Amino acid sequence: MSEHQSSPARVALVTGTASGIGAAIMEAFCQAGHQVLAVDFSDAGASVADKAGATFFKADLTDAEQCRAAVAEAVSRFGRLDILVNNAGIQHVERIKDFPEAKWNQIISLMLTAPFTLMQAAWPHMEKNGYGRIVNMASIHAHVASPGKAAYVSAKHGLMGLTKTAALEGGESGITANAICPAYVxxxxxxxxxxxxxxxxxxxxxxxxxxxxxxxxxxxxxIDPSEVADMALWLASDKAGSVTGSSFNMDLGWIAQ
Known part of the structure; x- marks a missing residue:
């Protein structure tokens, strides 16, 4: 049992686990004793998940049916679903006047629509359990903007709104929803x-x-990915049961000005 273990073992679905923040969260959850379905589009995610002790599920999360299939796989394999971490994301840096429409649609689909679809699919299972933890990987760009990041900033601002709405709707069912907002990791x-x-x-x-x-x-x-993973692990725990609708700014003091 990991020193991070602070709650009973749960079942978690984590997206975007092939590298970076998602891989760190997946590893931290596995070390804490949770059963983890690691969801990524990249085949490289399989070996990363296997090394961490997670179960890999390949999915293109811009496809709503594959989002629902990921949730169904978690429930079928583990018998329940307690934790959803919406982490998968991509980036494209270009001014609005030159921003490709296809890239805009891809980013919004992956980073805003997919979290909604996954939450919607996971909701009945969390409601049935009387326990749910939704952790959305936002960004400091959920609060401020930067040039060249129109789609990314729009998706992250939208994700913050979705987080707050889920918090209000989930409270009576024991479902919490929070967002982590790091600066550059x-x-x-x-x-x-x-x-x-x-x-x-x-x-x-x-x-x-x-x-x-x-x-x-x-x-x-x-910021090191492990720092973000520790925050996600706490938000998914019983100890964070009174915390919902919040954003946790791991921003190195960026918006303190």
């Missing part, structure tokens, strides 16, 4: 943005982290 997704931000802002790549990503931060470092 050291992940492959963020690493990929360095070149994009350099191009967008016409600066050398080596200057992007200091002048763009950490410009507004009081703590001048990137």
């Amino acid at each position: 050291r992940t492959p997704l963020v690493d990929k943005q360095i070149a994009e931000q350099a191009k967008l802002n016409d600066m050398p790549e080596e200057e992007v982290i200091d002048k763009i990503m950490l410009k507004g931060a009081a703590i001048k470092r990137m």
